[in-house]
Each structure stands twice: as structure tokens, then as C-alpha cells.
Amino acid sequence: MTDIQRCEIRPGRLVEWTLHPTVVEAATGLPDDSRPPAYVQESHIRTSRSVREDGLFVPTWLGAAFDMPGRVDLDVLQGALRAWTLRHETLRSGFRWVGDEMRRFTLDADAVALHREDIGDFPDAAVLTRYLQDRFDVTADALIWPNFIFTAVVRDDGTSVYMAFDHSNVDAVSIQRIPGEIHELYAAGLLGRAVDTAPVASYVDFCATERTDADRINATHTIVARWREFIARCGGRLPNFPVDLGLVAEGPLPTQRFMHEMLVDDADAMAFEAYCRPYGGSLVGVLAAIGLIVRELNGLQVYRTVVPFHTRVKSRWTNSVGWYVGAAPIEIPVAQAQDFDSALGMVRAALRENRPLAQMPVARVLRLLGSDFRPTSPDLYSIVSFVDARDIPGSERWQELKARGLIRVSYGDQVCVWLTRLHEGVQFACRYPDTDIAYKNMRLCTERLRELIISVVRQPLAVPKT
Numbered sequence: 001m002t003d004i005q006r007c008e009i010r011p012g013r014l015v016e017w018t019l020h021p022t023v024v025e026a027a028t029g030l031p032d033d034s035r036p037p038a039y040v041q042e043s044h045i046r047t048s049r050s051v052r053e054d055g056l057f058v059p060t061w062l063g064a065a066f067d068m069p070g071r072v073d074l075d076v077l078q079g080a081l082r083a084w085t086l087r088h089e090t091l092r093s094g095f096r097w098v099g100d101e102m103r104r105f106t107l108d109a110d111a112v113a114l115h116r117e118d119i120g121d122f123p124d125a126a127v128l129t130r131y132l133q134d135r136f137d138v139t140a141d142a143l144i145w146p147n148f149i150f151t152a153v154v155r156d157d158g159t160s161v162y163m164a165f166d167h168s169n170v171d172a173v174s175i176q177r178i179p180g181e182i183h184e185l186y187a188a189g190l191l192g193r194a195v196d197t198a199p200v201a202s203y204v205d206f207c208a209t210e211r212t213d214a215d216r217i218n219a220t221h222t223i224v225a226r227w228r229e230f231i232a233r234c235g236g237r238l239p240n241f242p243v244d245l246g247l248v249a250e251g252p253l254p255t256q257r258f259m260h261e262m263l264v265d266d267a268d269a270m271a272f273e274a275y276c277r278p279y280g281g282s283l284v285g286v287l288a289a290i291g292l293i294v295r296e297l298n299g300l301q302v303y304r305t306v307v308p309f310h311t312r313v314k315s316r317w318t319n320s321v322g323w324y325v326g327a328a329p330i331e332i333p334v335a336q337a338q339d340f341d342s343a344l345g346m347v348r349a350a351l352r353e354n355r356p357l358a359q360m361p362v363a364r365v366l367r368l369l370g371s372d373f374r375p376t377s378p379d380l381y382s383i384v385s386f387v388d389a390r391d392i393p394g395s396e397r398w399q400e401l402k403a404r405g406l407i408r409v410s411y412g413d414q415v416c417v418w419l420t421r422l423h424e425g426v427q428f429a430c431r432y433p434d435t436d437i438a439y440k441n442m443r444l445c446t447e448r449l450r451e452l453i454i455s456v457v458r459q460p461l462a463v464p465k466t
Helices: 021-027 039-053 074-087 125-139 172-190 203-214 222-233 266-279 282-298 340-359 362-368 436-457
Strands: 012-019 061-069 093-098 101-106 114-122 148-155 158-166 256-265 303-310 325-332 383-388 404-407 416-422 425-433
Touching: 012 021, 012 074, 012 125, 039 101, 039 203, 039 362, 061 125, 061 172, 074 114, 074 148, 074 172, 114 125, 125 148, 125 158, 158 172, 172 383, 172 404, 222 325, 222 340, 222 362, 256 266, 256 436, 266 282, 266 340, 266 425, 266 436, 282 303, 282 325, 282 340, 282 383, 282 416, 282 436, 303 340, 303 383, 325 340, 425 436
Parallel strands: 383 416
Antiparallel strands: 012 114, 012 148, 061 158, 061 404, 093 101, 148 158, 256 425, 303 325, 416 425
């Protein structure tokens, strides 16, 4: 995971694909699709609209970047991009406002056509990078449709593909699967081999099912009560990362900065996973470590955070593109932890108890709490995410293909941390408010996290106490 400035974009000829204008025009006359938005989609789009009405444009797109070695046939690549788009219904489904209600519309698969445009040569890498970011900001916007774009920087020795999507259509797993799928479709196209373009399980269907289930609960439900109690103990707000971020009370939404680096190599990552496995694995270890670190830095007694979990609970959703993410609140009484092993036990117990809450959309819970909460930040809360990407098809070639997941860093008062288990080790990435204090404290947290992991796995006879 990185931002576009750190993709090491090289000069070349830029080509881009969007949905054909005639397709976009035809979509304006489509009837309503009875399948509603997911709560996470509705919350995201309403928040974007609220922030925009307050006079601030906050890009929130995610993307994918990867190389295709050798001279690339753009016609075949276009066929691969269209075939991939046909697989995933959410990309041809959008929303329109009717009063204050969001209503879905969905293109038929056979109506999808891509429009290719040769933008021209960019001899300066910095200019090209700025152009791509600005272009993605405008075309992958939460408040328009379509809200995705495909681009390619073409050179004689290879082509770099950059794709951007509004977050309402994708999550981290979705964008991590893109390089392998496009390469597979392109290779088949070169051989003239028929490719199965039948749609995979649809995120649009998932949205309808999840919303139906979520609408069955009311304000007296146990899950709502648990969240209400958690928020009350957080002072009436959802928690931010528990270090001083140098934020000004009631100040404007700050710009953000980005930090990313390899945290530990494969050997240390494997050893840490083995050490934490009796307690549930590396996610448990990371949360335990962060809890101990913030206790050390500021004397925190209880570490409260919201942990994202995927909602692809059925195998049919595995290959589907969409925003399959829920969240669970956890509280770790780190003041009582005698050592790392006892902290591991606390995190394991908290996750076992609270993970089922992630199957109920947070936006639904907040609505049932009866709060008049009007979001002014693109992030409802801070996150610490851990994803093991080694099972993603093609991930063993990510370094060779310069494959990256892209994060747009713009504005926000929350800290979002992503830890990704790669074949080469564990990568740390985060975006955080652009203040000197936030940089100092996030830098310190990152260094202490690395030191703690290494100290655990390299101690003599590093065997967990069970």
C-alpha cells in the first residue's frame, strides 16, 4: 500500500479508458434498481456530500498500479479491462439522489463499452504523477458516476497500468486482486483464447442481503447497546489513535501525510506469526504491541480502538470486487498487562467477544443510536488493519511487477494504519494529520513496533506462554 507519489512513475505516453460517453448518457434513463446501497456505501457518500457542502473537496479514491513487461497491445489490454469490468457488477452500478434518498441504477453487462483516449507524451515523471493524481481526483469522485478510470503509461520496454476507484466500489482485497486478474485476461487475449467473463458473485447482491439483515435490528438490540457503551467510554466519540496528534480543537480539517516502509522481513514476520499463533495470529500480536506502546508513551490505562474485519464470510464473495469491510470495537486494559504474553491474552479475549459485532454495519448502529452526528471528516474513526496478502493470486510477482495498492492522502483528523503481510515481510503504511507532533509520535510508534516484534522473535527460545 502506498500513495501515487511513491510509485516511482516513469515518463511515457499516457492512454486512458473511461466508460464510453454514450453509455454514461444512456444510464441517465435507467430505471431504479431495487437493491439498496450498503450502509457503508451510503455513509461514505453522505459524508462526502456533507464535507463538500462545508466547502472542502476530499478525494477518497483507492487504486491499483502494476507493470506489464514488453511491448503491450493496447487493443488486447482494452479487451482485458472491459472483460474485468464485466465481471464485477458494482462497477456498472451507481446512485442518484431523489430528494434525500439514494437510489441505485445498474447497467446491463452488454451495454458496457470503454472509451480510449491517447492523452499524449509526458517526458517529466513529476508532471505525469501530478496529472494522474489530479485526473483521479476528478474522475474517481464519490459524488459522480461513473467513478473509476483506467490508465496506462506506454513505453517500448513495457507499460505501467494505474487504476482508480471511489472507495464505495472497492476495498483493499479488491484492489490487491486486480494485477493478477488483468494479467491473466491479457495473456488469454494475446493467445486469442476465450475467457470466461461471466460475472462473479455481485457486491450489489451482497449490499441488498446485508442491508436486509441489518434492518432487522432496532435500538434495543444487544449489538447497539454494546456500541453505545463503547462510545460512552470513549467520551461520546469514536476513538482516534491514542497519541497526541497536535490537533487544534474545533480547527479546520487538517491535511494529511503518508508514511510507509517495510517493518520486518519475512524471517521475522514468520517468527512473529508463529509466536502469536496460539493467541490468534499476527493481528492479535500487532494490537497487543500497539497497546503496550501507547501505554509506554502516554500512560494509557485502556487501549480502545475499532478493528476492521472483512465481511466475505461466504466463499462466493472471495473473488468479488466491493467494500466488504465491517468493524468491531475492542478495549484492552493494558495497565494490567504484565508482559507481552498477557497483552496477547487480553487481545485474544476481546476479539473473540467482539468480532461478531463486525457483521453489523457501523453506519446502521450509529443511526439506531439516535445521534445527530453530522460527519465533518472522511473517516469515522481510526483503524489498525492487518491483511495477509500472500494468498492473493499473483502476489508472489508483486515486487517484479511493481504492483501497489494506492491510497489517496488528502485531508483528515484520524490515523489509518495498514499492515500488509507480503511474501517479503510485513509492510507498514499509515496516513495521519500533517503536524510535527503527529509525525514525531507516529514515527516513534512505528520504530517501537518494529523493536517490539524483533525483541519477541529473537529472544532465546521464543515460545509463547500458553
